[in-house]
Amino acid sequence: MTKPAPLLIRNVRPMAGSSANIFVRDGVIADSASSGGEVPGDITVIDGQNAILLPGFVDAHTHIDKTFWGFPWQRHTAGPLITDKIDNERRVLRTLNYPTFEQASNQVRQSIRMGTTHIRSHVDVETETKLAGIEAILEVRDAFADSVTIEIVAFPQRGLLTLPGTLELMETAIAAGADLVGGIDPSSLERDPAGHLDAVFGIAERRDVGIDIHLHEPGVLGAFSIELIAERTKVLGMQGRVNISHAFCLGMLDDAYLGTLTEKLLEARISIMSHAPGFIEFPPLRRLHDAGVLICSGSDGIRDSWGPYGNADMLEKAMMLGYRSNFRRDEDLELTIEIVTKGGAAVMAQDSYGLEPGCNADLVLVPGETLAEAVVSRRPRSLVIKGGNIVARDDKCLV
Numbered sequence: 001m002t003k004p005a006p007l008l009i010r011n012v013r014p015m016a017g018s019s020a021n022i023f024v025r026d027g028v029i030a031d032s033a034s035s036g037g038e039v040p041g042d043i044t045v046i047d048g049q050n051a052i053l054l055p056g057f058v059d060a061h062t063h064i065d066k067t068f069w070g071f072p073w074q075r076h077t078a079g080p081l082i083t084d085k086i087d088n089e090r091r092v093l094r095t096l097n098y099p100t101f102e103q104a105s106n107q108v109r110q111s112i113r114m115g116t117t118h119i120r121s122h123v124d125v126e127t128e129t130k131l132a133g134i135e136a137i138l139e140v141r142d143a144f145a146d147s148v149t150i151e152i153v154a155f156p157q158r159g160l161l162t163l164p165g166t167l168e169l170m171e172t173a174i175a176a177g178a179d180l181v182g183g184i185d186p187s188s189l190e191r192d193p194a195g196h197l198d199a200v201f202g203i204a205e206r207r208d209v210g211i212d213i214h215l216h217e218p219g220v221l222g223a224f225s226i227e228l229i230a231e232r233t234k235v236l237g238m239q240g241r242v243n244i245s246h247a248f249c250l251g252m253l254d255d256a257y258l259g260t261l262t263e264k265l266l267e268a269r270i271s272i273m274s275h276a277p278g279f280i281e282f283p284p285l286r287r288l289h290d291a292g293v294l295i296c297s298g299s300d301g302i303r304d305s306w307g308p309y310g311n312a313d314m315l316e317k318a319m320m321l322g323y324r325s326n327f328r329r330d331e332d333l334e335l336t337i338e339i340v341t342k343g344g345a346a347v348m349a350q351d352s353y354g355l356e357p358g359c360n361a362d363l364v365l366v367p368g369e370t371l372a373e374a375v376v377s378r379r380p381r382s383l384v385i386k387g388g389n390i391v392a393r394d395d396k397c398l399v
């Protein structure tokens with residue numbers, strides 16, 4: 001990794017608090033003190049112009065292998081069901097035949113421009129393209145290693161057991177360098193909930209990696225899957241290493257059952273990812289957070305065959321979480337900032353994340369008055385720093 005030059009960022013407001021100077025040495029936050037100290041000669045000085053300083057945004061669920069970002073606009077052609085979208089995606093990606101490295105690089109640069117310093121991407125593993133996606137994204141991870149942290153989830157988009165050969169490919173994907181095992185709708189897609197989850201947890205146990213499962217299943221069906229996931233997490237001692245993405249069902253249950261499931265999530269220390277879907281109920285963020293459930297968010301698909309929306313801006317995602325949750329009070333909008341920063345970092349087990357001295361200098365400067373106002377206004381990012389390197393400035397990605 002390139003050794004970054006020391007930095008002094010003057011006149012910034014950590015978490016929208018009082019003005020401070022931030023010193024960065026060897027890629028780490030060295031010290032923070034109130035405005036006005038002596039400036040050592042060898043330091044690059046940046047005027048923060050009173051902007052809000054946040055730890056870098058965490059996009060904890062996206063699909064950088066699928067995006068059309070940076071390519072010509074494509075008309076949306078998928079039908080309404082998940083199986084329609086899976087079939088449509090195969091057709092569309094085959095026709096377009098974009099190089100995965102280029103697709104992912106385009107999205108990663110856009111993420112960096114928007115202040116994201118950490119990305120967890122699901123990457124398709126299936127019997128037609130086999131490990132081509134994983135191999136391309138491993139190259140992207142290397143190419144951007146100084147500019148963003150990328151975690152890879154091997155993702156059986158088309159099914160794990162229903163598509164023979166996928167299970168073996170998933171295991172190979174982890175051996176090749178993917179960080180986590182993915183899963184998808186154990187009942188509605190795979191038609192074999194125990195079999196699917198046993199296979200997913202089996203790989204995770206053998207390879208000693210975490211799990212991130214796409215769970216779109218509604219109501220009681222989804223709740224049943226959560227129960228099965230929680231049971232396996234506890235039995236295998238995987239507490240704190242399992243995330244459930246979407247979990248729409250948590251927004252569809254009666255109060256008593258939601259309470260029971262919340263207890264199960266807490267016991268198994270399972271985190272929840274919500275991307276604030278526009279088409280369906282979704283988890284009650286404030287209630288789950290206050291109960292102690294760890295919550296993160298992500299872009300999910302950005303301008304791909306699944307849908308035309310998305311721009312990799314996690315500040316916009318915070319606004320959407322707030323908008324869909326009917327958050328109006330500042331303290332609720334502040335929760336959305338927590339979800340797209342600390343929440344995602346905790347899910348990705350980033351121990352040196354934050355604004356304290358000793359933390360990695362993964363930072364974003366957002367012009368704004370308060371955290372709530374910053375979420376609502378979503379101004380262009382004036383500075384993005386990753387490991388002490390300046391990776392974006394004045395709304396432009398520099399890498």
Ligand SMILES: [Zn+2]
Pocket residue numbers: 061062063122214245300301
């Ligand atoms: Zn997804």
